[in-house]
Amino acid sequence: MASTTSTTQLPVPPAAPVRTAAAPRPDVRRASRFRPNLLGGLGGWLWLGVIILPIYYVVITSLKNQAGFFASNPMLPPAEPTLDNYKLVLENDFVRYFTNSVVVTLGTVIPALFVSFMAAYAIVRGKGRFVNWTNNLFLLGLAIPLHATIIPIYWMITRAHLYDTLLALILPSIAFAIPVSVLILSNFMRDVPNELFESMRLDGCSDWAMLWRLALPMTKPAVITVGIYNALHVWNGFLFPLILTQSPGTRVLPLSLWTFQGEFSVNIPAVLASVVLATLPLLVLYVVARRQLISGLTAGFSK
Amino acid sequence: MAANSSVPRAVRDAGPSGWLAVPALVFFLVFAVVPLAGVVFLSFTSWDGLREIRLDGLGSWATVLTDPVTGNALLVTAKIMFFSFMVQAPVSLLLGVFTAGGQKYRAALAVLYFLPLLLSSAAVAIAFKALLDPNFGLGPGLQVPILIQDWLGNSDLVLFVVVFVIAWQFVPFHTLIYQGGVRQIPTSLYEAAEIDGAGRVRQFLNITLPQLKYTIITSSTLMVVGSLAYFDLIFVLTGGGPGYSTRLLPLHMYLTGFKANDMGAASALGVILIVIGLGLALLLQRLGGKNRNASQLEGA
Numbered sequence: 001m002a003s004t005t006s007t008t009q010l011p012v013p014p015a016a017p018v019r020t021a022a023a024p025r026p027d028v029r030r031a032s033r034f035r036p037n038l039l040g041g042l043g044g045w046l047w048l049g050v051i052i053l054p055i056y057y058v059v060i061t062s063l064k065n066q067a068g069f070f071a072s073n074p075m076l077p078p079a080e081p082t083l084d085n086y087k088l089v090l091e092n093d094f095v096r097y098f099t100n101s102v103v104v105t106l107g108t109v110i111p112a113l114f115v116s117f118m119a120a121y122a123i124v125r126g127k128g129r130f131v132n133w134t135n136n137l138f139l140l141g142l143a144i145p146l147h148a149t150i151i152p153i154y155w156m157i158t159r160a161h162l163y164d165t166l167l168a169l170i171l172p173s174i175a176f177a178i179p180v181s182v183l184i185l186s187n188f189m190r191d192v193p194n195e196l197f198e199s200m201r202l203d204g205c206s207d208w209a210m211l212w213r214l215a216l217p218m219t220k221p222a223v224i225t226v227g228i229y230n231a232l233h234v235w236n237g238f239l240f241p242l243i244l245t246q247s248p249g250t251r252v253l254p255l256s257l258w259t260f261q262g263e264f265s266v267n268i269p270a271v272l273a274s275v276v277l278a279t280l281p282l283l284v285l286y287v288v289a290r291r292q293l294i295s296g297l298t299a300g301f302s303k
Numbered sequence: 304m305a306a307n308s309s310v311p312r313a314v315r316d317a318g319p320s321g322w323l324a325v326p327a328l329v330f331f332l333v334f335a336v337v338p339l340a341g342v343v344f345l346s347f348t349s350w351d352g353l354r355e356i357r358l359d360g361l362g363s364w365a366t367v368l369t370d371p372v373t374g375n376a377l378l379v380t381a382k383i384m385f386f387s388f389m390v391q392a393p394v395s396l397l398l399g400v401f402t403a404g405g406q407k408y409r410a411a412l413a414v415l416y417f418l419p420l421l422l423s424s425a426a427v428a429i430a431f432k433a434l435l436d437p438n439f440g441l442g443p444g445l446q447v448p449i450l451i452q453d454w455l456g457n458s459d460l461v462l463f464v465v466v467f468v469i470a471w472q473f474v475p476f477h478t479l480i481y482q483g484g485v486r487q488i489p490t491s492l493y494e495a496a497e498i499d500g501a502g503r504v505r506q507f508l509n510i511t512l513p514q515l516k517y518t519i520i521t522s523s524t525l526m527v528v529g530s531l532a533y534f535d536l537i538f539v540l541t542g543g544g545p546g547y548s549t550r551l552l553p554l555h556m557y558l559t560g561f562k563a564n565d566m567g568a569a570s571a572l573g574v575i576l577i578v579i580g581l582g583l584a585l586l587l588q589r590l591g592g593k594n595r596n597a598s599q600l601e602g603a
Binding site: 037040041043044045047048050051052053054055057058061069070073074075076114115116118119121122123126128130131134137138141142143144145146147148149150151152153154155156171172174175176178179182207211232235236237238239242243253254255257258261268271272275278279282283286290294297298 | 320321322323324326327328330331333334335336337338339340341342344345352356394397398401404408409412414415416417418419420421422423424425426429430431433434436439440441443444445471475476479480483503528531532534535538539553556557560561566569570573574576577580581584585
């Protein structure tokens with residue numbers, strides 16, 4: 001779900017398929033190469049400070065012991081770095097929360113991609129009122145802050161006896177992921193030449209076969225992009241876990257950070273160690289697959 | 304397709320049946336459309352979240368509309384929306400142009416700029432809560448007196464702190480959008496401008512900005528409508544306080560429903576949130592000139 005919930009309300013359809021945001025374009029602003037943009041450079045380094053300072057603080061503090069935290073200068077690295085805080089966090093069921101997050105993320109993203117892909121195919125290739133109506137409904141879903149509906153969702157989940165289960169997080173997350181997924185996937189599918197579909201149909205292929213043997217291979221990058229986009233939002237989602245789960249057995253990572261904060265209270269280094277640990281999986285992903293991750297983050301919004 | 308295609312008409316026109324869209328539609332109807340209707344229905348009831356739901360006419364609406372906290376929440380929402388737009392829009396535009404440049408050091412900086420995108424809102428809020436602590440945070444660390452403030456406890460300051468933290472978290476996302484937009488501007492435009500002797504500022508104003516029109520609309524819409532969803536960050540960072548000073552509408556809805564156990568009133572607030580969100584999205588589309596959806600929907 002959108003965590004950021006935040007960035008998930010996407011009222012504006014992307015005008016064109018995603019380009020890889022990080023694609024090298026060596027010669028874009030030729031001018032700057034000859035006359036360095038000092039002001040721009042200065043601003044750039046300044047912003048780096050704004051971004052890095054909090055991250056630096058979190059990392060060094062997570063390596064301090066509690067005495068060191070109270071005694072030393074907060075912005076200086078610890079004299080004797082320790083991993084005790086990480087040990088404490090790991091001993092407090094961190095692995096279980098991590099596993100829950102993985103289950104919820106995969107349990108949401110895979111079905112969401114599956115149904116969205118089929119819907120996108122029907123919308124792009126199909127005709128008729130039903131298909132148009134469905135597409136318009138999804139577009140409307142982009143403009144509505146769906147999180148305003150948490151109270152009926154809470155009611156439905158409790159009535160279905162799903163409260164405090166991982167399925168309670170997965171089901172509404174799938175639904176919330178559908179509008180943006182269908183939109184982006186159908187934008188990409190429109191770029192698949194019609195002739196390919198026609199020739200396959202003449203060969204006697206069914207829609208089901210074309211879906212998987214033609215449409216999927218042709219739009220694979222988009223599927224990956226949309227998958228990453230949804231995965232990030234579900235992974236970092238906070239609101240659904242907050243209202244739909246309760247016990248440690250169903251706790252996911254973002255919620256665990258919040259509860260760690262309550263449990264460890266004054267042990268700030270341990271709280272910050274949990275922040276680092278929770279971010280680590282995405283950081284690894286960022287290091288090994290930065291381009292895919294970045295293009296997934298903007299999922300077709302870059303013009 | 305071409306009308307004179309040799310393919311038989313029946314074959315050409317045979318699109319897939321709509322059933323392929325049905326699974327997605329069912330999910331969306333059950334977990335988005337039904338709740339949407341449900342929130343309207345519940346706003347006319349009285350419910351504490353546990354016992355029976357009772358019809359209550361306009362009772363919840365009366366509660367919500369006469370409660371001064373609601374007005375305050377709307378005001379806080381508007382303020383946060385306005386200030387975070389005023390901060391984020393120019394910063395992300397400039398950073399987008401900056402990182403779209405080809406220089407190696409800019410590419411390296413960009414790698415670091417995007418780090419906040421990896422953190423969940425809860426993580427960002429917890430990090431800043433520690434960093435802004437007047438005793439063990441940034442202020443005493445850098446020994447700069449003006450930075451030693453009770454940032455989150457001072458109701459005059461806290462709104463701007465929240466705006467700053469929101470910007471820290473979301474500027475990278477919008478920077479990415481602008482970077483993508485700038486990279487699609489044809490290089491030839493800049494080459495022509497250079498031959499004409501246009502300086503960097505003029506190139507920015509006369510080429511970059513107009514060419515980014517749709518990117519600006521996209522990013523701005525996401526910023527404005529997205530700010531109606533700032534919930535988790537503020538919930539963890541301030542909990543809406545001190546007092547009601549950062550209790551914006553989504554947070555007010557959550558606290559009314561799940562802390563004060565007044566689901567009817569919370570649903571009424573949810574309806575208000577939906578109306579505002581929808582209104583803003585439509586308004587921004589209008590302001591953006593031609594409805595680009597039209598071309599998107601062609602052939603649908």
